[in-house]
């Protein structure tokens with residue numbers, strides 16, 4: 368076990384009431400015997416940033432989609448702010464790995480799109496339209512998109528397109544943002560920039576974030592807590608408080624606290640996924656020139 372180098376922050380205080388609450392949650396997909404989620408118990412507090420990691424197939428996306436109301440659960444309870452989740456709702460916005468922007472709309476129009484749909488209902492007032500326009504401008508600024516407001520998606524890099532998708536998700540001020548590998552398709556340098564940007568956005572917007580990733584470093588850098596899931600059946604293996612201050616900086620990725628937690632989580636992923644056995648077999652194989660080690 369490593370000795371934490373930084374003092375953990377009280378940003379996600381234990382005293383705050385949970386905003387999202389899963390109790391004894393199970394999910395079976397039709398015709399599949401092994402549960403995709405088995406007895407998941409998780410509470411996420413308001414303004415917390417929780418990351419979900421784990422080997423492929425451990426149910427990260429299923430859990431996120433269930434929180435979004437895009438999947439139904441088979442057993443157990445799931446509530447947001449005390450109300451049972453029965454489907455998608457305006458209190459939860461989702462951001463996917465593959466940003467689905469409207470190619471025929473500019474950046475600004477993409478960001479305003481959903482809110483404009485609402486503002487064009489029969490009950491709209493000019494104040495609604497003005498508020499939508501002010502919000503879009505604020506988001507352009509927050510996401511560093513002001514200079515490309517009139518550009519079309521195909522004129523932008525992947526990182527910039529994902530910024531537009533995030534801004535669009537934030538447009539109606541959802542209290543909860545659910546992100547499924549939003550930076551999975553970006554190169555390493557762009558991801559680093561996006562990490563600091565999303566941490567800044569989280570501070571500014573004061574939203575509650577549940578963030579799925581394959582990248583353990585990303586999970587630790589962004590999360591107040593890292594939820595480690597294990598496959599077959601999909602379940603929560605362990606939950607790790609991140610012993611870093613709420614405000615992160617890139618040099619913390621080299622700190623003993625960060626590296627110690629990363630090692631612990633990676634070891635656990637290897638143990639729970641069967642990967643360790645594969646790696647040990649490979650090591651034996653490479654140690655014996657004729658493959659007799661196998």
Ligand SMILES: Nc1ncnc2c1ncn2[C@@H]1O[C@H](COP(=O)(O)OP(=O)(O)OP(=O)(O)O)[C@@H](O)[C@H]1O
Pocket residue numbers: 396397399403421422423424425426427428429430581601
């Ligand atoms: N629509 C579906 N029908 C049947 N089984 C499914 C369906 N969606 C997912 N599964 C199965 O449920 C399990 C959990 O899948 P899920 O995609 O949630 O895992 P994951 O951790 O997000 O995986 P990955 O990291 O590879 O994206 C897997 O065994 C998967 O094959």
